[in-house]
Amino acid sequence: MNVREKYNQITLKLIERGLTITTMESCTSGQIASLLTDTEGSSAVMKGAFVTYSNEAKIKQGVPKEIIEKYGVYSEETAVSMAKEARKAYDADIAIGVTGTMGNVDPANNDSVPGTVFFAICTTKDIYFKRFEVAPKENRLEYKLAACDVIADCLLDLLKDI
Template sequence: MGTINLANNLFQKLLQLNYLITTIESCTGGLIANLITDISGSSQVFWGGRVVYDNKAKIALGVDPSIIESYGVVSYETARSMAENGLLELQRSYMNNNNDKHFICVATTGLAERSHENNGNKEGGVCWIGVASSNKDTILVEKIDASALLSRKETKLEFAKRAIELVEKHL
């Protein structure tokens, strides 16, 4: 399915189920937010998003530095924490509003590009996606490996498309 159709389907489902979404993006650099906000009327379902590219930005969001130290920034644990903290931020913003909205957060952390250095320290083309929702106790976290044949831009788009699919799956 094309990217535009994926985003449109997600938009319709969020609207139908009365969800508000936030995005916390690292390796996708705001691409998920862009795909959602390209849709007319997206303000009905999109609260806002953050690009937390630097580790300090992830920590400012609420990711415990010990998670990054112990597991690495490109990890299940970091993606989970980013999704949890993004959801909490969204929920806090609506704490005093009496409404019937549900909330969901999608977070991405990874490396869009394989290292061209021969040091072997960086595993590229990998993304961890976390999805947390106010309606579910479980947080969905999935690792995505992109094809080595894709460019950096194509890899980011693959990660963003999969993130949209996972949000829809989590609903």
């Protein structure tokens, strides 16, 4: 199943279960929200989303500056905080926070490791976290879709238990 089919399935499951979702995305630049909303009826489940590409944007949406300073913007702690803040902002059942470095080193952040992505999924009961590597890709869209694919697999697994 390709990444678009996975998100279609996720959105349909959310609709069927009456669950809402939101995202705070950095390296995926809103690609997850876009994929979720490609399915007819997604407005019933997508509460809204944040694209927080810069550290400043993350902080403005509630990620504590101290977390970024202590653990780095590319960290489990930042991804978890992003998910928690997005969930709180939209009072959603599920929230995804994702941060990482695609193709090349980020000169503004010394914790940048190309291809390394951190994400968290925050539900009403739990927080799930994962760090993974994206193999080199031809372009930015391929990096984003590869990251979204890994996150989709985790979402599909989580939806079995929700």
